[in-house]
Amino acid sequence: MLYLVASCIALLFGPLFYRYFSSGSGLQKGLDGFIFVSLGGLVLIHILPELLEHGGIITLLFVVFGLWGPTASERLFHRYSEITHNVTLTLGIAGLLLHTITDGGAMVLAQQEGNSILLALGVIMHRLPVGLAIWWLLKPQVGTQWASVVLTAxxxxxxVGYFAGEQLLQHLSIENTVYLQAFVTGSILHVVLHQPHGNQNDDRQGRYQYQAGIGSLLGVALLAVLLLVDTGGDAHSHHSHGSGQFLNWILTISPILILSYLIASLRFKAGLTPxxxxxxxxxLQRLAGPEALIITLLLLGxxxxxxxxxxxxxxGALLSLGKVELTDPHExxxxxxxxxxxxxxxxxxxxxxxxxxxxxxxxxxPSVHLEHPALQVFLLLVVFLPMRFCNLGAAVLALSLAYSGxxxxxxxxxxxxxxxxxxxxxxxxxxxxRIALAxxxxxxxxxxxxxxxxxxQMLTLPDTVNVAAVIIVGLIFSACLLRLGPRKFLSRLMIQFNAHNHDHAHGHSHSHTHSHQHDDSQHTGHQHKEHKH
Structure with missing residues (x-):
């Protein structure tokens, strides 16, 4: 019963934090950064792997539909973009409500003999960003009364999940609602990515990126605690891929990342610049670095x-002979x-x-059954085409896939x-x-x-070295978040979509209002053609 009360109190921290952190534009940006990172990370690292375990690869299709479906609808039907957004918001809130029932059931499991108390602690802690997100999403749009109703619900x-009988929990189990939860999970990601409110126009000069970075770092800290709690409990052993393996990957690559950045510094000093x-x-630098080869050498052989x-x-020789210019050049x-x-x-x-x-x-x-290499390559191709991976990201993705079998x-x-x-x-x-490259x-x-x-793997280091490297990489990446802010940090991944305005009738103007402060990653293909090195 104590767990149930604690989980409800955790939800009530949402309105409290919102009241004190939404009073100024800087604090509001900090709140946005915290929600953006903590709720988004919670979905990607904690919830989605669990859904994949029960629904397989089809789960990803429902997530993508929930994520990009509203965006496509808003672009096709501009007159009804506000309605589309409100429907998406409703679906996202409904998904969070459905997930609370399973949270109640999880706390019952935590009280059973032989299960770890860390499971209940994890449930309670991850409700902090959820309660805050509910208030952050609903209060500016529907007012305090309806936001309070949803929080009470x-x-x-x-x-209900805590006291319900096994029959009700069975009907609402993940196995029976996995695709519905996957769709609403995509809806949650859509709402988080496309900031539903806020005074973006007040920050055209990026004055509050530092506050947004601070908020995002607090979100990262909460995710790190949840990750450690999640991997510490026997009751959450079914999340080993979602949490334990994720943590192991970070420990493994951190020392090599530091070495790669050091080599990049040395080759820049030697005159090999972008x-x-x-x-x-x-x-040569775009494809290999050559710092990316160090990751491959030491971790793949x-x-x-x-x-x-x-x-x-x-x-590289083929593209150089064809005089193909590089997209997204360094500036x-x-x-x-x-x-x-x-x-x-x-x-x-x-x-x-x-x-x-x-x-x-x-x-x-493991639940994404793609044993044939042709299917694996096709899925990767779908991922690569709308983006522009850097060589270090490609190397990390490759070794992570290798470790996944x-x-x-x-x-x-x-x-x-x-x-x-x-x-x-x-x-x-x-x-x-294009034909020659293919x-x-x-x-x-x-x-x-x-x-x-x-x-x-050629290089295996002691755990103390790996942990120290994780701390150093964490500080380096934290400085990056402080410089850019979480939304500009993410915008580096969306080269194909930043050139398009995403100006919803309900106030989504963050893409184009910041267009002048984005760096070269925002350039379109036409601009790349005009770039002179």
């Missing part, structure tokens, strides 16, 4: 590193080599590294294709060049299927 439904006059040199180096040299390079490696390059790669870990944690889930062909495809296969980059190529990649994958041996 959440507490009542938590009690604004080199030679196109072949710029392509020498054969993968040699394979990656040779294939990227061939692709405003710092003078200091240290600032290049540990600030400029971090700003460009950190979002991709985080995305790669989350993606691998989802599409590499994916085929060597899919791992090789991530290593060689992710930095070059994107719609924005393909637009800068002729059809002849042929080179196809031959490379055929070679990988026949000759590429299984991977093996």
């Amino acid at each position: 959440m507490m009542v439904l938590t009690g 604004q080199n006059e030679r196109l072949s040199s710029r392509w 020498p054969w993968f590193a040699i394979y990656q180096a040779i294939e990227l040299l061939i692709i 405003n390079l710092p003078q200091s080599s240290w600032r290049f490696g540990f600030a400029h390059l971090v700003d460009r790669s950190a979002p991709w590294i985080a995305l790669s870990l989350i993606l691998a944690n989802l599409i590499g889930h 994916w085929h060597n062909v899919a791992v090789a495809f991530a290593l060689i294709a992710a930095p070059v296969l994107s719609i924005s980059q393909l637009k800068l190529m002729s059809w002849t060049m 042929s080179v990649i196809a031959l490379a994958l055929l070679f990988a299927n026949i000759y590429l041996v299984d991977w093996h």
Whole structure:
């Protein structure tokens, strides 16, 4: 009973925090950053892997539909965009309400003999951002009264889940509602990504990015605590892929990331810069770094590193001979080599590294049955086309997929294709060049299927070193979040969509109102053609 009361009190912190943190634009940006990171991370790291475990790969289709369906509807039917958004918001709130019933059942499980108290603690802690998000989403749009009704309903439904009989819990179990929960989970992500309210126009100069960064760091801290709690309880062993493996990946790659940024600093000092006059040199840096080869060498083994180096040299030579310019070129390079490696390059790669870990944690889930390498490659192609992966993000994605048991062909495809296969980059190529590039990649994958041996990790470091490296990487990435703010941090991933206004009738103006402060990652294909190195 104590757990039930504590979980309800956790929800009530939402209105309290909102009252004190929404009084000024800076504090409001901090609140937005906290909700953006904590609720979004909670969905991606905690909820989605659990849904995948019960629904398989079809779950991802419902999530994508819930995420992008409202956006497509708003663009097709501008007159009804506000209605579409309100429906999406209602679905997201309904999903959170449904999830509270399972929270109540989870606390009952935590009280049973042999189960860990950490399960109940995790449920209570993750309701802090949920309660805050409910108030943040509803109060500005429907007022205090309706927001209070929804919050009360959440507490009542938590009690229903706590006291309900097994028959009711069985009907509302994840197995019976997995696709519905997947759809509303996508709706929640849509609402979180497209800020439903707030005074974005008041921050056209980015004056409050620091406050937004502070809020996002608090969200990251809460997620880290939840991750540690989640992996500590035996009762949550079914989340081992969603939490335990995610944590292990972070521990494994952190020391190598520091080494990669150090090598990037040294090659910049040696004169190998992204604004080199030679196109072949710029392509070499775009595809391999060569700091990305260090990740492959130490965490996938020498054969993968040699394979990656040779294939990227061939692709780079092909694109250089075809005089294909690079999309998303580096601009405003710092003078200091240290600032290049540990600030400029971090700003460009950190979002991709985080995305790669989350993606691998989802599409590499054991319940996503894609045993045939052709299906794995096709899914990766769908992911790559709307984006423009950096080489470090591609390497992290490849090794994460390898650790998840994916085929060597899919791992090789991530290593060689992710930095070059994107719609924005393909637009800068002729059809002849596109066919030539596709042929080179196809031959490379055929070679990988026949000759590429299984991977093996060359470098294994003590846990103390890994933990220290995680702290250092956490500080470096935290500085990146403070510089950019969480929404601009995420905008680095959306090259294809930033050029389009997402100005909803209900006030979604954050994309274009900040367009002048985004860096080169916002450039369209036409602008890239005019770029002179």
